[in-house]
Each structure stands twice: as C-alpha cells, then as structure tokens.
Amino acid sequence: MTRSLAAWLAGIAGAAALVLLPLALNRYGIYILSLWAVMTIAAIGLNLTLGYAGQISLAQGAFVGIGAYAVAILTTSGFPFVVGLAAALAVSFAVGWLLGYPALRVQHHYLAFVTLAFSTLAYLVFRNEEWLTKGIYGIVGVPRPSVLGIATAKPLPFYYLCLGALAVVSFAVWWLVRSPWGRAFVALRENPVRALSLGVDTRRYTLMAFAIGSALGGVAGAFYAPLVEFVDPTPFTLALSLNLLMMVIVGGAGFFLGPFLGALIAVLLPEWLRFMEGWYLIAYAVFVMVLLVISPTGILGILDRHLTARRTRAASQARAAAKPVLNSEAA
Amino acid sequence: MKVLKTTFAALAGLAALTAAHAQSGGTIKLANVAELSGPGATVGTNWKNGIDLAVAEINEKGGILGRKLEVTHADSQSNPGIARAQVQKALDGEPYVLLGPGYSGSVKVTASLAQQAEVPQIMGGEAAELTKAGHTHLFRTSFGQQSSMPKVAAYLADDLKAKSVAVVWVNNDFGKGGRDVITAELQKRNVKVAADISTEAGQADFAADVAKVKASGADAAFIYLNEEESARILKEIKRQNLTLPLIGETTLVGQKVIDLAGEAANGARGHVGLTTDAPVPAIQQFREKFQKRYNYVPDHNGLKGYLAVYVVKAVTEKMGKVDRKAFADTLHGLTISAAQEPGILMDVTYDKNGDIDRQGFLVEVENGRQVVKKVLPKLGN
Numbered sequence: 101m102t103r104s105l106a107a108w109l110a111g112i113a114g115a116a117a118l119v120l121l122p123l124a125l126n127r128y129g130i131y132i133l134s135l136w137a138v139m140t141i142a143a144i145g146l147n148l149t150l151g152y153a154g155q156i157s158l159a160q161g162a163f164v165g166i167g168a169y170a171v172a173i174l175t176t177s178g179f180p181f182v183v184g185l186a187a188a189l190a191v192s193f194a195v196g197w198l199l200g201y202p203a204l205r206v207q208h209h210y211l212a213f214v215t216l217a218f219s220t221l222a223y224l225v226f227r228n229e230e231w232l233t234k235g236i237y238g239i240v241g242v243p244r245p246s247v248l249g250i251a252t253a254k255p256l257p258f259y260y261l262c263l264g265a266l267a268v269v270s271f272a273v274w275w276l277v278r279s280p281w282g283r284a285f286v287a288l289r290e291n292p293v294r295a296l297s298l299g300v301d302t303r304r305y306t307l308m309a310f311a312i313g314s315a316l317g318g319v320a321g322a323f324y325a326p327l328v329e330f331v332d333p334t335p336f337t338l339a340l341s342l343n344l345l346m347m348v349i350v351g352g353a354g355f356f357l358g359p360f361l362g363a364l365i366a367v368l369l370p371e372w373l374r375f376m377e378g379w380y381l382i383a384y385a386v387f388v389m390v391l392l393v394i395s396p397t398g399i400l401g402i403l404d405r406h407l408t409a410r411r412t413r414a415a416s417q418a419r420a421a422a423k424p425v426l427n428s429e430a431a
Numbered sequence: 432m433k434v435l436k437t438t439f440a441a442l443a444g445l446a447a448l449t450a451a452h453a454q455s456g457g458t459i460k461l462a463n464v465a466e467l468s469g470p471g472a473t474v475g476t477n478w479k480n481g482i483d484l485a486v487a488e489i490n491e492k493g494g495i496l497g498r499k500l501e502v503t504h505a506d507s508q509s510n511p512g513i514a515r516a517q518v519q520k521a522l523d524g525e526p527y528v529l530l531g532p533g534y535s536g537s538v539k540v541t542a543s544l545a546q547q548a549e550v551p552q553i554m555g556g557e558a559a560e561l562t563k564a565g566h567t568h569l570f571r572t573s574f575g576q577q578s579s580m581p582k583v584a585a586y587l588a589d590d591l592k593a594k595s596v597a598v599v600w601v602n603n604d605f606g607k608g609g610r611d612v613i614t615a616e617l618q619k620r621n622v623k624v625a626a627d628i629s630t631e632a633g634q635a636d637f638a639a640d641v642a643k644v645k646a647s648g649a650d651a652a653f654i655y656l657n658e659e660e661s662a663r664i665l666k667e668i669k670r671q672n673l674t675l676p677l678i679g680e681t682t683l684v685g686q687k688v689i690d691l692a693g694e695a696a697n698g699a700r701g702h703v704g705l706t707t708d709a710p711v712p713a714i715q716q717f718r719e720k721f722q723k724r725y726n727y728v729p730d731h732n733g734l735k736g737y738l739a740v741y742v743v744k745a746v747t748e749k750m751g752k753v754d755r756k757a758f759a760d761t762l763h764g765l766t767i768s769a770a771q772e773p774g775i776l777m778d779v780t781y782d783k784n785g786d787i788d789r790q791g792f793l794v795e796v797e798n799g800r801q802v803v804k805k806v807l808p809k810l811g812n
Contacts, residue, residue, distance in 0.1 A: 329543075
C-alpha cells in the first residue's frame with residue numbers, strides 16, 4: 101500500500117513539475133521540453149516493440165518521418181491537424197503491420213537488418229518522391245493547430261499540446277501493458293514457443309507489437325512537424341532510429357518509465373553539456389557508454405537491481421527474525 | 432538579518448548595473464549557429480573559424496565603434512530541428528546579429544524566428560529560394576545559385592558552344608538546388624541536358640555515373656558535388672579516359688579537391704564566387720592569416736564566415752551606432768567597398784532581398800593550381 105502510494109505521489113509530483121516548469125523557462129527551454137515530449141512518445145512506441153515484445157526495430161525514426169510527412173502534407177493543403185494526426189496514426193500502423201511480417205521469419209539482429217533496410221527505403225521515398233514530399237527542399241510552414249479554439253502557435257501552448265499527447269499515450273500504453281495484450285507481448289519476448297503452447301497467437305501479437313509501436317512513432321512525427329514547422333528528409337535517417345533505440349536502452353528497455361528517462365538523457369543531456377563546446381558530443385557519448393557498462397539494463401535497471409537487493413535483504417531479515425530461537429541462545 | 436538584506440540589495444543593484452552596462456556600452460554580442468558536427472561539419476567548422484579570425488582581428492584593433500565583439504558558437508548537428516532550438520536559444524540571448532546556419536534547410540527553419548525577433552541574420556546558405564520567401568532580415572554571404580548558375584550556363588553555351596551537357600549532382604538541398612537552376616538555364620539557351628545523374632552525399636564509387644556520362648555522348652559535363660566526391664569523380668573520369676570539358680562551381684575546382692584528386696583535377700574548370708586562390712591581394716592575405724592560425728587552407732566557407740563579421744562592422748560603422756532595428760534597412764542596397772573596409776576583401780553590393788553582387792572568377796586547374804582565366808565583373812558595373 102505504501103509503495104503504491106509513494107509511486108502515485110512521485111507520479112503526481114512529476115506531472116506537476118512538467119506542467120509548472122516551462123512557466124519559468126524561456127522559448128528555447130520550452131522548445132527543448134516539447135522536443136523531449138515528442139521523442140518520448142516515439143521511444144514509448146519502440147519500448148513496446150522492443151522492450152515488451154522483444155522485437156528489435158531500427159525503423160522507428162522512419163515512422164516518425166511518416167507521421168511528420170502525413171501531417172505536413174495534409175495540414176499545408178488545408179486539412180485540419182486532427183485529420184493529419186489520424187492519417188499519421190493509420191498509415192504508420194498499417195506500414196508497421198506490414199513490416200511485422202519479416203519479424204515472423206527472422207529474429208534479433210537479422211530482424212534489425214530488415215528494419216534497417218526499411219529505414220533507408222523510407223528516407224529515399226521522402227527524398228525522391230518530390231510530387232508528394234517536395235523532396236530535399238522539404239515542406240515549409242507546417243502550421244501549429246488550434247485545439248478547442250485555442251491557438252498553439254506560441255511555444256507554451258504548443259508545449260502543453262505535446263505534453264497532453266504524451267499523457268494520453270502514456271496512459272494508453274500503461275493500460276495496454278497491464279492488459280492481457282501486454283502479458284502476451286512479454287510472453288512473446290520471454291519464450292515464444294511456450295507462449296504459443298499456452299494458446300497465445302504469437303503471429304498476431306508480433307504483428308500487433310510492430311503496428312502499435314510504429315503507430316506511436318507516427319504520432320510523435322505528427323507533433324514533430326508542427327513543432328519544427330518544417331519537414332525535410334534529413335532528420336529521419338537511420339541516425340534518428342538509432343537515437344530512439346538508445347533512448348529505450350539507456351532508460352531501461354521493458355520498464356514503463358524507461359523511455360521518459362532515456363529521452364531525457366538523449367534530448368536534454370547534450371544541451372546541458374553544451375558549455376563544453378567542441379567536446380560536448382564526446383562527453384555525451386562517454387557518459388552513455390559508461391552508463392551502459394555499469395548497467396547494461398539502463399538507468400531503471402540500476403534502480404531495479406537496488407530495489408530487488410533491498411527487498412531480498414528485507415525478506416532475509418524477516419526470515420531471520422521469524423526463525424524460532426531457543427531460550428538459552430536468547431539469553 | 433538586516434545586514435543580509437542590505438547585502439542582497441547591494442548584490443541585486445550590482446547585477447542590474449552590469450546588465451545595463453552590457454546593453455549600452457559593453458561588448459557587441461554576435462551569435463553563431465552552424466553545422467559543427469554531422470554531415471555539414473566541414474562547412475560549419477570553416478565558417479566558425481572564419482568568424483573567429485575576423486572577430487579576433489577586429490577586437491585587436493579596438494572593436495566596432497570602440498566596443499569589443501563577443502561571439503558565441505552553437506552546434507546545429509546539421510539537423511534543422513536542432514538548428515531551430517539553437518537559434519531560439521541564441522535569440523533569447525538578444526544578440527546584435529545572428530550568424531549562420533549554412534545548410535539551406537536549417538536556414539529555412541530559422542529565418543522566420545530571426546524575422547519575428549527582428550534580429551538580422553547573415554547566413555551561408557546558397558539555395559536559390561532562400562531569399563525569395565520575403566524575409567527582410569536575411570542576408571547572404573555568397574552568390575545564391577540563381578546568380579552563379581546563369582554565368583556557368585552562359586559559359587557552357589557561348590564559350591564552349593556545347594549542344595548537350597551531362598549534369599552530375601549530389602542529391603541534397605545544395606546539389607538539387609543547383610541542378611534545378613542550371614537545367615532551367617541550359618534549356619533557356621537551347622542546350623540539351625543529355626544525362627541527369629543524381630549521386631549520394633559521401634558516395635565512394637563513381638564508376639557507373641561516369642559510364643553514364645560517357646554513354647550520353649554529351650559535349651561537356653557539369654559536375655556539382657561536395658569537395659570529397661568531386662575529387663573521387665575526377666579520378667574516375669581520368670581512369671575511364673573521358674576527355675570532355677568538365678565544368679563546375681567552387682566545389683569542383685577548390686584547393687581541397689586539387690589536393691585530393693591530384694593530377695586528375697587538371698583541366699577542370701569552374702565559376703567561383705569566392706575562392707582563396709583569387710588573384711586579389713587581400714584574399715591572399717586572408718588565406719595566409721587563416722592558415723597560420725588554423726594550420727589548413729580554408730575553403731570558401733571560411734571566407735564566408737570572415738566576411739559575415741566584416742559586413743556587421745561595415746554596416747554598424749555606416750550607421751554610426753549599434754542599432755539592431757536599423758541594421759537590415761541600412762544593409763539593403765548598401766555597397767561596401769574594399770577600399771573603405773579592407774576586411775570585406777572585394778567590393779560587394781546587397782540588394783533588397785539580401786542577395787549579393789560581387790566580382791566572380793572563371794578558373795581552370797592547371798598543374799595542380801587554380802588559375803583564373805577570366806574575371807567576371809559585378810553585374811551592377
């Protein structure tokens with residue numbers, strides 16, 4: 101009871117900080133926080149595919165691109181943002197589902213290669229299909245939407261929009277991983293043969309894991325486009341997919357809060373380190389490497405180990421205390 | 432307790448005083464946002480070093496209107512999203528002038544931010560469309576493709592009498608922009624584009640592309656790639672014994688290409704807006720100073736960064752005050768002559784869009800050296 105109460109309090113404090121913090125920040129700080137919220141959504145999607153269902157994907161960046169282009173193309177041709185968002189969700193869900201088929205046949209690093217090829221393919225489509233994407237020149241002037249009559253063109257309202265999206269996505273995924281689907285995803289990761297023998301339709305859940313994870317990538321992209329107000333192919337190369345993969349692993353793959361922390365490190369840490377000027381990316385890389393050497397399971401892995409150790413100790417003490425003692429020993 | 436309060440009040444007063452001082456008579460703040468890492472690192476680093484060199488020179492001589500320059504550098508990672516963040520950060524610091532970025536995509540994202548903040552932005556992008564979007568605070572440091580490509584097309588059509596040209600370009604915003612402008616310019620002059628060959632940034636093997644140029648039977652080839660790739664394709668052209676005239680821009684005939692391609696660079700010709708090999712004493716001096724400070728020969732991006740700072744100096748001295756709001760108006764239509772401001776190296780005129788007009792050169796590589804064959808005068812002359 102006390103543990104769950106502490107978790108709730110921490111959650112409320114975290115949410116309050118996210119709501120109140122930007123009030124004290126300048127436009128740059130708000131932009132970076134918005135970027136964090138958007139990247140967290142994409143990382144949550146990848147965490148579902150990789151962390152829970154165990155399907156490695158190097159294509160999450162491509163899905164962010166698909167979502168960004170869907171919104172950019174539709175909103176610049178006069179459709180409302182909601183239509184763009186729905187299209188981003190639908191297209192990346194469908195493409196993610198299709199990308200899931202190779203995952204039925206290949207696993208682990210072979211699957212990584214398949215998704216890597218897809219990532220490259222998506223980039224080429226963004227760049228070369230000029231009639232649709234305006235090619236390398238990109239789409240300028242992606243508008244920020246009005247929500248319930250409130251314009252989000254200014255940094256602060258747009259941040260709250262991103263934060264709202266993150267809240268909705270977080271809640272949906274929190275519910276999902278606790279549902280039978282979430283259990284099925286974990287079963288898929290831990291022992292697919294056993295899962296199959298227990299009646300879990302591994303084929304369908306593999307495709308689902310890909311499709312839902314990718315759809316969240318698309319949602320992230322849908323907010324990325326109006327955040328930057330410009331979309332071109334260069335941000336959606338393999339580098340973004342690798343960056344998102346790093347966020348998931350550094351935060352702690354398979355932990356609900358992992359992507360939040362991972363994105364925090366990937367988006368905010370390089371900014372904090374900028375005082376080191378030419379060295380900042382090197383320092384950042386060293387930090388990540390050291391972290392993964394210390395804890396291959398990410399930041400939450402450290403916490404998890406610590407908590408497990410404490411619980412084990414507490415249990416041992418309880419056992420020791422419960423051990424019947426002879427009167428003579430006690431004396 | 433009272434002592435503490437007084438101390439706080441005194442400290443606060445001191446802070447306010449320093450802030451006021453910084454605004455009125457302190458240093459002049461310039462903010463540079465450039466591609467210091469990622470695919471554009473060569474561009475951004477040259478640009479940054481050029482800026483630092485100019486700032487150091489100006490400060491040594493007492494600054495601008497007696498005030499020292501102070502420049503901050505931020506890395507855009509060659510990513511428009513990050514560039515936007517860094518420019519926002521720079522603008523939050525209320526700089527006098529924003530310098531950079533160099534990549535056209537990053538310029539597009541940031542130009543409207545600078546416009547809203549009414550901060551003049553002097554950038555390195557060369558894509559034709561940048562100055563067509565109606566930004567009143569955006570200024571170039573080099574020719575846009577819309578002014579350089581007609582000269583190249585005219586040279587191909589009139590001097591070389593080429594009837595068909597193979598166009599080889601790198602598929603990024605720089606290469607695509609150049610390709611689109613030159614194709615239109617060639618068509619205007621009834622020159623056929625015999626082959627339209629797109630290549631990748633960082634491409635290593637050009638055997639197939641050169642074979643396509645050969646098969647096209649073109650009278651000449653227009654090559655528009657980054658420096659490293661230019662060197663590779665020149666080597667491949669030599670290997671396949673192609674003898675047709677090779678025409679390009681700054682990136683085909685620059686010193687870096689010559690160093691990398693060696694003998695294969697001989698015979699390559701190009702239009703060059705800014706070159707460190709220009710037969711202008713001031714540019715030769717710049718090159719020596721740069722090489723002494725950084726131990727390498729700069730490319731044209733080094734020159735662009737250097738010039739950007741001297742544009743700030745010339746405009747500010749012309750106004751006689753540090754006035755951010757009046758900066759853009761003063762620079763529109765202004766001619767800065769090298770006689771008045773030696774740091775500007777060559778006379779330059781800004782038009783109302785922020786485009787520039789300056790002397791250009793037609794050069795050819797002979798025995799591993801860039802030789803200027805023709806000086807193309809300013810259009811306005």
